[in-house]
Amino acid sequence: MNARDIMTRDVETVSPGDDVGEVLGRLARADFNGFPVTEDGLVVGIVTQGDLVDLFQPSDRTLWIPVGFPPFLESLTYAVDLSWDELDFGIDLARNVGRPVEDVMTTDVVTAGPNADVDELLELLAGDERDINRLPVVDEADALLGIVAREDLLRAIRAERLGADAPE
Numbered sequence: 001m002n003a004r005d006i007m008t009r010d011v012e013t014v015s016p017g018d019d020v021g022e023v024l025g026r027l028a029r030a031d032f033n034g035f036p037v038t039e040d041g042l043v044v045g046i047v048t049q050g051d052l053v054d055l056f057q058p059s060d061r062t063l064w065i066p067v068g069f070p071p072f073l074e075s076l077t078y079a080v081d082l083s084w085d086e087l088d089f090g091i092d093l094a095r096n097v098g099r100p101v102e103d104v105m106t107t108d109v110v111t112a113g114p115n116a117d118v119d120e121l122l123e124l125l126a127g128d129e130r131d132i133n134r135l136p137v138v139d140e141a142d143a144l145l146g147i148v149a150r151e152d153l154l155r156a157i158r159a160e161r162l163g164a165d166a167p168e
Helices: 020-029 049-056 086-096 118-126 150-161
Strands: 034-039 042-048 062-067 076-081 134-138 144-149
Touching: 020 034, 020 049, 034 144, 042 049, 042 134, 118 134, 118 150, 144 150
Parallel strands: none
Antiparallel strands: 034 042, 062 076, 134 144
16 A cells, blocks of 8 residues: 555645635635645645644744743743734734735645555654644656545555555
8 A cells, every 4th residue: 555545636735826815714614724835736835724823823922931830940831922812813814814825835845755655654644753744645746646644544554454445
């Protein structure tokens, strides 16, 4: 079993020039939390809910407070957003909604080839290096062929263990 066997072939994508507001709207209606960003069929980035949330809750408005007893050797850190209110959200929305996705997308995209086996897919999706939920499956030229989500991989492994065919 390899990526080609378990990938979703009909992948929703966005373009680098798409507005952040449009992409937010599409994500709100989707049952997943990110899109590959393609240009002329080639993967040039990926944009996730996390990328977009960062636009509306920037770290410069977050105060980190150590919680514990002195000398704080084993303290927890607690984040407090100093100004997360409707006015700030409205300002953030107005400032960012028309921005192109290319301004916020991740360009260092982890991808897999169509012949990547289950072990390689597991390492990419569940390894310690990155916290990613989906792998665009691309050919040698980075053309998008499909996508494998963590959920797809888990279902395929379960089906294999139960002796059933991999999901289509």
